[in-house]
Amino acid sequence: MIDPAEAVKGFLVTAGVGVFAAPTGWSIHIGALPESPDTAILVNMTGGRSPFPHLALNYPSVQVIVRGSRSGYVPARQRMNMVVEALLGMSSIDVSGDTYRSCNQVGDVSFLGLDDNTRPLFGSNWWFIVLPAVGAGHRVAI
Secondary structure, eight states: OOOHHHHHHHHHHHTTSOBSSOSSSOEEEESSOOSSSSSEEEEEEOOOBOOOSSBSOBBOEEEEEEEOOTTOHHHHHHHHHHHHHHHTTOOOEEETTEEEEEEEEEEEEEEEEEOTTSOEEEEEEEEEEEEOOOOSSSOBOO
């Protein structure tokens, strides 16, 4: 199974929520937010629930953080709304052989405060039901 953060990054780019990398605009990153541009989206894997030991069925999770520009609380919250609209209730999607069957939001969007440069941060957490591409191992495809 590929890193679910990579898959979600791809979902958000396809949905027009952000771009892979840009000097301006809503760039999407994995691992850490860059210093610039101010407006950026971060997607990180957060573990998830335990997979089934005998069936090819996984429950990975990710966290999405949206950072706005200084005094950009409202546009950042609106961008997070776009993240929610793109992920919640999405259709089944195949990514490199893995099938993402369902996307579930964990709680609601949270205002995380301001970063060291007084830029607003919003967070949301997600878990997925994934049928991983079957390869070597002991689990049976469903």
